[in-house]
Amino acid sequence: xxxxxxxxxQKFDIATDLEIASIYQYYARWIRxxxxxxxxxxxxxxxxxxxxxxxxxxVRKSYGDAVAxxxxxxVKAVVGEENFVDMYPNKSNNYCCGGGxxxxxxxxxxxxxxxxxxxxxxxxxxxxxxxxxxCHNCHAQIHDLAEHYEAPYHTVHLxxxxxxxxxxxxxxxxxxxxxxxxxxxx
Amino acid sequence: MGExxxxxxxxxxxxxxxxxxxxxxxxxxxDLCLTCGACASGCPASGLHGMDPRKFLRMAxxxxxxxxxxxxxxxxxxxxxxxxxxxxxxxxxxxxxxQARSMWPREERPKGILGSCDMALRNDSCSAMxxxxxxxxxxxxDVLEEVRESQPGFEDLQAPIDKQGAxxxxxxxxxxxxxxxxxxxxxxxxxxxxxxxxxxxxKGWGGENYCMFLADDDSWKKTVATSIGHAHExxxxxxxxxx
Numbered sequence: 001x002x003x004x005x006x007x008x009x010q011k012f013d014i015a016t017d018l019e020i021a022s023i024y025q026y027y028a029r030w031i032r033x034x035x036x037x038x039x040x041x042x043x044x045x046x047x048x049x050x051x052x053x054x055x056x057x058x059v060r061k062s063y064g065d066a067v068a069x070x071x072x073x074x075v076k077a078v079v080g081e082e083n084f085v086d087m088y089p090n091k092s093n094n095y096c097c098g099g100g101x102x103x104x105x106x107x108x109x110x111x112x113x114x115x116x117x118x119x120x121x122x123x124x125x126x127x128x129x130x131x132x133x134x135c136h137n138c139h140a141q142i143h144d145l146a147e148h149y150e151a152p153y154h155t156v157h158l159x160x161x162x163x164x165x166x167x168x169x170x171x172x173x174x175x176x177x178x179x180x181x182x183x184x185x186x
Numbered sequence: 187m188g189e190x191x192x193x194x195x196x197x198x199x200x201x202x203x204x205x206x207x208x209x210x211x212x213x214x215x216x217d218l219c220l221t222c223g224a225c226a227s228g229c230p231a232s233g234l235h236g237m238d239p240r241k242f243l244r245m246a247x248x249x250x251x252x253x254x255x256x257x258x259x260x261x262x263x264x265x266x267x268x269x270x271x272x273x274x275x276x277x278x279x280x281x282x283x284x285q286a287r288s289m290w291p292r293e294e295r296p297k298g299i300l301g302s303c304d305m306a307l308r309n310d311s312c313s314a315m316x317x318x319x320x321x322x323x324x325x326x327x328d329v330l331e332e333v334r335e336s337q338p339g340f341e342d343l344q345a346p347i348d349k350q351g352a353x354x355x356x357x358x359x360x361x362x363x364x365x366x367x368x369x370x371x372x373x374x375x376x377x378x379x380x381x382x383x384x385x386x387x388x389k390g391w392g393g394e395n396y397c398m399f400l401a402d403d404d405s406w407k408k409t410v411a412t413s414i415g416h417a418h419e420x421x422x423x424x425x426x427x428x429x
Binding site: 001002004005007008009011012014016018019020021022023026027030035036037055056057058060061092093094095096098099100101102103104105106107108111112114115116117118119134135136137140157159160162163166168169170172173175 | 228230231234235258261262263264265266267268271272296297298299301302314333336337339340355359361362366368369371372373375376379380381382393394395396398399400403406407409410411413414417418422423424425426427428429
């Protein structure tokens with residue numbers, strides 16, 4: 001995890017000349033360079049709405065608003081600018097979903113879901129059909145919140161949508177898509 | 187009427203707070219609290235178990251060490267650092283929470299977090315699910331073979347492990363190979379599409395780090411050193427996190 005590595009290197013004084021990066025930064029770079037040929041054409045008529053979670057570990061705790069902007073750049077290129085609805089507050093000021101800090105494994109499930117209500121309300125306020133959660137912990141928590149509170153949104157990984165937009169998403173790679181996207185680009 | 191004020195009795199030296207200040211850069215600014223409550227008002231953990239970040243810091247400052255180091259609230263704060271972000275004095279409350287977690291006897295910390303850290307120490311994968319390097323390799327090769335055979339256009343898809351000199355060293359949350367391996371495929375396709383020169387490592391491929399959440403410094407250090415060390419051994423240039 002981005003933060004555990006960056007903070008660990010610093011805290012334990014481990015020397016490295018490796019660039020420590022988030023894949024969001026590279027997704028954005030590859031789209032800008034024309035290497036990653038995504039398109040939002042598939043959603044022109046469907047007009048399915050998306051919001052995105054800013055993972056604390058990657059945004060606030062590691063690279064700040066710059067990587068949150070990269071995330072938005074990628075999402076908008078993939079789903080269409082007009083189909084992206086931001087949460088508020090967002091980027092470095094975003095609320096943690098409640099999946100972080102070990103919460104998912106801590107056994108305090110009632111408290112975790114109570115904590116997550118703030119995130120649930122934030123997502124519901126956007127009216128989005130999908131919440132993109134590109135960090136595994138966020139994905140698990142936001143998905144669980146929807147199930148527990150019977151919220152109508154779906155929770156998807158970013159890589160799923162990138163591949164969907166390029167028409168290369170396989171049949172078995174659609175676990176988290178709703179019926180509206182189950183057949184798109186197959 | 188509110189509750190009666192807490193009588194602190196004789197002067198109580200705040201051993202805990204002093205100790206934390208010593209190890210934080212600039213003492214974590216722990217003395218600079220204006221008691222404004224910006225931290226608590228924007229914290230999703232406020233109110234859980236009757237605690238919030240402002241109260242937690244004030245209790246530490248007042249020397250209520252026993253309460254601070256025993257409240258389960260430290261496991262309900264996700265250390266997301268939003269409180270630092272909104273704090274006019276940049277006070278590092280999450281570091282205080284981390285230190286309080288580390289004061290719990292190791293075996294009394296939440297079982298799930300403890301177990302996930304111990305799993306990561308079992309072998310060089312550093313996987314919170316305990317998957318061995320051999321298991322990981324088996325799953326990756328199995329999934330890869332199926333994609334190559336069943337998906338036209340991806341006959342030469344790659345998912346290398348320990349490829350010497352690869353540019354990117356990629357990690358992966360181990361829930362993906364262990365519980366939902368098909369979720370790895372879109373990532374591989376993207377890397378293939380852009381022509382990235384990448385590799386997983388047989389050591390330190392696990393992307394998650396529950397030892398940090400457990401506030402177990404030695405184990406956190408070991409997992410990071412294993413993973414980064416292996417990326418060095420392979421001569422990679424970029425350590426690429428998927429989360």
